[in-house]
Amino acid sequence: MLDHEPHQPPLPQQGNEKFTAPPPQPNMIEVDDLFFEYPGRRVLDGISFTLPRQSITALVGNNGVGKTTLMRSLAGLHPPFSGQIRVAGIDVIRHPRRCHRKIGYLADFFGLYDDLTVSQCLLHAARAHGLSPQDASQLRDGAVERLGLSAHINSRSGHLSRGLRQRLAIGQAIVHEPQVLLLDEPASGLDPDGRRALSQLLLELQEYGMTIMVSSHILAELEEYSSHMLVLRDRKHIDLQPIMPTPTTTERRLRLMLSQPYDPLLALLQAHPAISEIETNQHRATFLFLGSALDQQQLLHQLVVQQVPIYSLSEERLHLQDAYLRHMHSTPSEETALYAP
Numbered sequence: 109m110l111d112h113e114p115h116q117p118p119l120p121q122q123g124n125e126k127f128t129a130p131p132p133q134p135n136m137i138e139v140d141d142l143f144f145e146y147p148g149r150r151v152l153d154g155i156s157f158t159l160p161r162q163s164i165t166a167l168v169g170n171n172g173v174g175k176t177t178l179m180r181s182l183a184g185l186h187p188p189f190s191g192q193i194r195v196a197g198i199d200v201i202r203h204p205r206r207c208h209r210k211i212g213y214l215a216d217f218f219g220l221y222d223d224l225t226v227s228q229c230l231l232h233a234a235r236a237h238g239l240s241p242q243d244a245s246q247l248r249d250g251a252v253e254r255l256g257l258s259a260h261i262n263s264r265s266g267h268l269s270r271g272l273r274q275r276l277a278i279g280q281a282i283v284h285e286p287q288v289l290l291l292d293e294p295a296s297g298l299d300p301d302g303r304r305a306l307s308q309l310l311l312e313l314q315e316y317g318m319t320i321m322v323s324s325h326i327l328a329e330l331e332e333y334s335s336h337m338l339v340l341r342d343r344k345h346i347d348l349q350p351i352m353p354t355p356t357t358t359e360r361r362l363r364l365m366l367s368q369p370y371d372p373l374l375a376l377l378q379a380h381p382a383i384s385e386i387e388t389n390q391h392r393a394t395f396l397f398l399g400s401a402l403d404q405q406q407l408l409h410q411l412v413v414q415q416v417p418i419y420s421l422s423e424e425r426l427h428l429q430d431a432y433l434r435h436m437h438s439t440p441s442e443e444t445a446l447y448a449p
């Protein structure tokens with residue numbers, strides 16, 4: 109069950125699981141010095157990274173670089189050669205079964221029980237996580253609604269179209285409401301409506317408190333919902349970049365647009381204690397802002413009161429495709445800009 113932050117809407121109750129929730133950790137996934145080898149082939153060579161709670165991370169990298177291997181290691185399905193993996197504070201390598209309850213995983217090539225109905229598949233997945241029949245049916249109903257599968261609840265999975273099978277597989281991965289969701293190429297087989305629905309679903313699950321990692325080669329789609337990009341460059345190098353602030357992040361890059369030039373703007377921004385890295389021209393200013401949503405509201409109020417001719421204030425986000433290409437063509441030690449110009 110998810111740990112709820114005070115501001116989060118309550119999730120449907122999962123029933124009689126009773127334990128004292130651990131204090132929330134800032135990082136939900138922690139990987140340290142991870143080595144993975146297939147016979148005669150090293151795929152991950154001492155990589156380390158951490159992913160913040162409630163982030164949605166796009167895992168990207170060239171074909172064959174090791175994305176699936178990394179995801180399966182995080183899911184406790186591929187014991188690594190050495191290193192440490194902690195998910196939701198649990199040591200995945202030492203306690204893989206305990207982690208399975210907290211993790212939802214969708215494989216790139218998944219299997220479904222073709223003779224079971226949609227309802228039975230979801231119930232089976234929920235029961236496999238040790239949930240009672242009553243809780244399993246309650247969660248099944250939630251997953252059916254979230255995935256838009258109501259019209260197909262009694263259809264056999266073997267009779268579903270490819271896109272609906274993909275949706276059902278995603279439903280199976282989230283039915284037990286895991287804290288961490290790992291999705292390997294979840295959009296393959298989905299039509300444009302299904303892909304849009306997937307983006308919305310991931311953002312909704314993030315709102316509920318899930319930490320999500322998605323591997324895909326379709327960067328434009330990842331850009332719609334990802335808060336971070338994790339680039340697996342080669343077996344030794346992995347880099348994490350923030351793209352969008354998460355609900356718990358306070359640093360963001362803002363863009364302010366002017367309807368006419370306003371010379372005192374630079375001095376005004378420079379005087380603000382929460383603002384740094386300012387770039388201005390006649391029509392706009394971009395800057396790094398450190399503060400809460402309320403602080404941002406106050407900044408906007410201050411600008412309006414001082415009659416700055418502002419017509420919009422928005423958050424800038426990284427263009428994933430540009431950042432990815434910049435990343436892949438730089439040397440591992442080179443700094444890359446976090447946000448698009």
Ligand SMILES: Nc1ncnc2c1ncn2[C@@H]1O[C@H](COP(=O)(O)OP(=O)(O)OP(=O)(O)O)[C@@H](O)[C@H]1O
Binds near residue numbers: 169170173174
């Ligand atoms: N069971 C296996 N035995 C041996 N080598 C394997 C095995 N599975 C994967 N590999 C190799 O390990 C490397 C990493 O594979 P992996 O599937 O993790 O890459 P990927 O980044 O997910 O690739 P893609 O983007 O094509 O899905 C590849 O070179 C692959 O050939």
